[in-house]
Amino acid sequence: MNSVKLFVDDSQDFLSALSFTLPVDKGPYLFIADPAECLKCLQENNKISVIFMDNLIPPMTGLEIFEQIPDMCAERIMLTGMVDDAIVQAFHRGLIHQYLSKRDPNLIQAMLASMEVGQKNYFERYTREYSCENK
Numbered sequence: 001m002n003s004v005k006l007f008v009d010d011s012q013d014f015l016s017a018l019s020f021t022l023p024v025d026k027g028p029y030l031f032i033a034d035p036a037e038c039l040k041c042l043q044e045n046n047k048i049s050v051i052f053m054d055n056l057i058p059p060m061t062g063l064e065i066f067e068q069i070p071d072m073c074a075e076r077i078m079l080t081g082m083v084d085d086a087i088v089q090a091f092h093r094g095l096i097h098q099y100l101s102k103r104d105p106n107l108i109q110a111m112l113a114s115m116e117v118g119q120k121n122y123f124e125r126y127t128r129e130y131s132c133e134n135k
Contacts, residue, residue: 003048003049004029004030005052006032006048006051006074007032007052009054009079010034010058015031015032018031019031021108035059038057042065042069046073049123051075053077054079054102055079062078063086073126074118075121076097076098078096081101097118
């Protein structure tokens with residue numbers, strides 16, 4: 001079963017390139033360029049298994065968005081051009097599960113591998129959460 005993979009980036013060109021590059025059979029995908037729209041989507045949609053978030057999405061950062069979303073089972077992956085201390089600390093705090101460099105020449109392959117693992121982790125978290133709620 002494939003769940004929704006969310007991509008958030010202020011660059012419409014980057015999102016368009018992803019929409020043409022990612023394999024259809026690994027979808028469905030959702031592409032959002034606006035931080036406010038992203039927050040609304042995340043508050044209303046619990047079917048998102050993997051979130052790929054750009055770190056700089058004016059007027060916010062990806063970390064600020066992750067801090068504002070409700071406690072979700074989704075795998076949270078930061079996309080960044082440069083890893084800084086705030087991203088490393090967010091990883092160690094568990095705010096994000098992984099970070100990927102947008103400069104990686106194999107970014108698409110890394111994203112596909114992260115989707116596979118992320119979706120598995122999502123279903124494990126979701127199953128744990130659901131079984132705890134129903135005890």
